[in-house]
Amino acid sequence: MCSYIVEKAKMTGTAKGPDSAWRRIDTANVYYDHPYEAHLDHALCVDFICEADGGRDRVAIEISRESALELIEKIQAALAAGDAAHATAAACSVAASQTEIASLF
Amino acid sequence: MSYYQGLIAETIEFTGHNGDKGEAYYARPSRAGKFPGVVLIMHMPGWDEWIIETTRKLAHHGFATIAPHLYFREGSGPPDDVGARVRAAGGVADDQVVGDAKGAAAYLRAQPNANGKVAVMGFCSGGRHAYLIACKAPEFDALVDCWGGNVVVDDPKLLNAKRPVAPIEFTANIKCPIIGLFGNDDENPNRDHVNRTEAELKRLGKNYEFHRYDGAGHAFFNYSRGPAYRAEQAADGWKKVFAFLNKNLSA
Structure with missing residues (x-):
């Protein structure tokens, strides 16, 4: 649907992805839209970021x-x-x- | 067209909205001659590999094509991460996209290989952008709208400072011929949206052709998204797009 809808969840914690260091996170951007990578028509996507640190790096998932x-x-x-x-x-x-x-x- | 023609493709700098310098992917036939141009508008997820490959596909078919990176102001990084940051910020503003498209068209027309004609073409949210660009920028000679969603907006909550007006409201300003491709199983635009857009084009006496495909939903050209891709419908759609562009962009 190519929407711009994003639900933001504030949180406290840490996250890490493969080959990356643990990083603190304070926000999850949650959306249900076309995924970038997953072979799904639509996916529930979550980007875990730290807005306090600039929000540029993310740990992301795209799931059915x-x-x-x-x-x-x-x-x-x-x-x-x-x-x-x-x-x-x-x-x-x-x-x-x-x-x-x-x-x- | 002769088959297996050469092309040159590279990332270049172009001047976008407000004079901002950004990157774009530019592919064109390598042989001598004058070629029509296409400004290719990316879809919401980002300036991804499929958009880059589609830029080369258009060049392969004889069109000097530029795909501006509409998120260049967000800085460098993998296109998916840049796209995620833009989404989190609420997307890009309509006026900015129109300005970037105008800058990309100016880049094409400034090249020695240009025949002077330039189309705007977009997919998904880029289809909506393409429709809006044709409304706001009379320098475009043709519009290719591939399943642009939210051209028609029923929920006023979807309108905001970045996207203040539904593109259909500007339809009277379109001066160029239009081709629209849509999947009948698409949710946005759904059949009703497409019918209402067509009704407005018809009411205003616009030069348009709409093609609706059964058994296809959103993004049915996109072979990188397996569940969405429809080979038969995509092949027919591309034939119609190329026939339309060849008809309307010859100098």
Whole structure:
């Protein structure tokens, strides 16, 4: 469709591509349009950049619509599983600490 | 045309909008003679290999062709990365593109091989640009619009400071003959957009020919994009484009 539509997501983190160094990123430019390289009619494209560093270098992906939807699902699943695991770990940590503290008296 | 004619292709500097100096790819027949010109407008993703190859294809068929890098102001780098930066900035402004196209046409006409006639041709967003350029720059002698999207704009949110007016609003200003190629499965321009553009051209008494292809969507000439390419429709489309250019650009 050759649109100019871009959704911008602010973020905190790092990214790297093959043969490149880790770099900090603060923005993801997200669009659904004709890809540059992928053999797809349309692709969900994400350019991870750091606007604070000038925004010239990017780590980019072009994936199919189905891949994008699966990725969204897996990100949510990973976050949910991670949150649950971390909550359990935190609870264990607190319990252990209480035992250790009690043994001191 | 004689087959297997030689050509010369190189990156050159041209003067674009506001006198800015930029790079363009310029390919022309190497034999002696006067040749019609084509300003080839790239598509949104960038000044990519397919645009460069298409520049040479036109030269192979006898047209001195220049493809200005419309994103040259963004600096050097791989065309896809430069294109991504331009997209993130909201694209290029219509007036700037028109100015760059006028500069590219002036470059062609200044060459000793020029026959004085110059067409503007574009694909996808470049098709829209080509349509707009024909509206705004009367020095062009022919317009080739290959599936230009957003010539017709229904959603006012798509209009902004860089693209303030839908090109169809300027149609009355077109002075040159027009050929339009469209895939019937395209989403932008869809069949309704194409029909409305044609209706406006007809209403205004313009010299145009539209060709619509079944079994084809957007970018069906582009063999570098496998899912979009349609060999049969592309072959027929190129024949129609060359017939149109030969008819309208002879000195």
